Amino acid sequence: MTRINCGIPAQLTSIHTENSEVTAAELYSDGIHILQFQDYVGNVSELRNNDLILINGKVWSKHPYPSSIEKICFYSVAKIIDGHILVEDANRVRVWIPNKKPSIQIGDFIKYDFISKDITVIENNTANDFLSLDIAPYLYKPTDTLHYENFYGYSSLVSRIKRFFDINLRKKDLLKKYNSHPAKGILFAGNPGTGKTFLGKIIASEFKLPFYLINGPSIISKWVGDSENTLHSIFRAASQSAGGAIIFIDEIDAIAPARTSLSSQHDTRLVEQLLTEMDGFNSDNNIMVIASTNRIDSIDPALKRPGRFDRIEVFPPPTLNDRLEILTSKESTIPHEKLPIKEIVKRTEGFSSAELCAIFTEAIQLAVDHEREKISELDFIQGFNIVEKTRKKNGREYIS
Numbered sequence: 001m002t003r004i005n006c007g008i009p010a011q012l013t014s015i016h017t018e019n020s021e022v023t024a025a026e027l028y029s030d031g032i033h034i035l036q037f038q039d040y041v042g043n044v045s046e047l048r049n050n051d052l053i054l055i056n057g058k059v060w061s062k063h064p065y066p067s068s069i070e071k072i073c074f075y076s077v078a079k080i081i082d083g084h085i086l087v088e089d090a091n092r093v094r095v096w097i098p099n100k101k102p103s104i105q106i107g108d109f110i111k112y113d114f115i116s117k118d119i120t121v122i123e124n125n126t127a128n129d130f131l132s133l134d135i136a137p138y139l140y141k142p143t144d145t146l147h148y149e150n151f152y153g154y155s156s157l158v159s160r161i162k163r164f165f166d167i168n169l170r171k172k173d174l175l176k177k178y179n180s181h182p183a184k185g186i187l188f189a190g191n192p193g194t195g196k197t198f199l200g201k202i203i204a205s206e207f208k209l210p211f212y213l214i215n216g217p218s219i220i221s222k223w224v225g226d227s228e229n230t231l232h233s234i235f236r237a238a239s240q241s242a243g244g245a246i247i248f249i250d251e252i253d254a255i256a257p258a259r260t261s262l263s264s265q266h267d268t269r270l271v272e273q274l275l276t277e278m279d280g281f282n283s284d285n286n287i288m289v290i291a292s293t294n295r296i297d298s299i300d301p302a303l304k305r306p307g308r309f310d311r312i313e314v315f316p317p318p319t320l321n322d323r324l325e326i327l328t329s330k331e332s333t334i335p336h337e338k339l340p341i342k343e344i345v346k347r348t349e350g351f352s353s354a355e356l357c358a359i360f361t362e363a364i365q366l367a368v369d370h371e372r373e374k375i376s377e378l379d380f381i382q383g384f385n386i387v388e389k390t391r392k393k394n395g396r397e398y399i400s
Contacts, residue, residue, distance in 0.1 A: 190315030244286020
């Protein structure tokens with residue numbers, strides 16, 4: 001026996017007697033259904049607009065207990081796009097609802113009537129420490145265990161970058177004596193695996209400031225205006241942080257490609273939004289933007305001028321001395337027999353830092369497979385061969 005009180009609650013929005021159809025809108029989502037009269041269980045003549053029904057597969061019926069439907073729900077506003085708002089309830093369930101109030105802001109607490117579609121603002125967002133539900137995932141929590149000393153190799157590069165942040169974040173008051181402002185941003189460029197993102201996390205750990213980590217492709221949305229809104233919310237939250245903040249944009253080329261006559265409207269809007277945000281914040285507030293890219297030539301030139309990204313630091317492939325430091329430092333953290341580090345160093349020209357560490361990863365896999373308690377010389381050599389073979393297969397080469 002079919003239960004008549006099971007199904008998705010919906011409201012009839014139109015009735016078409018000439019073609020025996022009714023249109024129903026789901027109460028708790030944007031779902032729309034076109035339903036045939038012949039599937040209806042009961043007297044069709046009793047149907048009226050705004051009646052509540054239950055939909056179960058292709059079977060639908062008039063709701064036997066309409067008063068039992070929860071008509072009022074309370075939400076916080078997470079996103080506002082194109083006449084609709086994305087709201088979230090106490091159980092973190094999200095739904096889109098139409099927005100009839102232009103004054104509603106992200107973070108407002110509202111009451112919504114699913115029957116009348118009325119929205120009542122219960123509490124406005126006025127807190128300076130407000131963090132949008134949509135940007136919370138971008139807030140990276142640094143660890144106390146990361147320091148500049150944990151970045152092996154690249155000693156001169158790391159020293160330059162360390163001085164840059166010390167001057168522009170720790171010594172900004174001295175800059176004012178020269179009637180100068182701190183830099184707004186720094187761009188890390190170089191091949192994948194050279195440690196750009198890792199160094200950014202070290203900086204977050206060193207300065208203990210709110211650190212927003214944005215992966216370029218992850219911020220891109222199919223919704224018009226959504227990416228720009230998220231970007232604006234992140235910069236807004238950073239600017240409201242009393243002690244300052246750092247924003248790290250990884251793979252910035254994905255959201256700020258060079259604009260051409262062939263660029264899509266989405267690409268153009270996102271670049272312009274980033275330019276607006278870079279120009280809009282005050283560097284005196286201890287806000288710094290770090291960006292990284294593997295394709296520096298593809299970034300819009302307007303971002304690379306002083307006043308936006310004031311410094312560009314290129315991460316080249318590790319030198320012989322860098323490779324020796326990286327492998328020796330990694331060796332000291334792992335149980336091992338005597339390993340031919342110096343011989344392997346000579347054979348790893350062009351390897352990235354990540355690929356050098358991958359040699360040990362492969363060696364550990366081999367040692368575990370053979371149930372050895374230490375990495376043997378053979379494990380290490382075979383690990384190198386595996387990584388080298390992978391590099392050749394993928395056609396890895398340094399792009400200057």
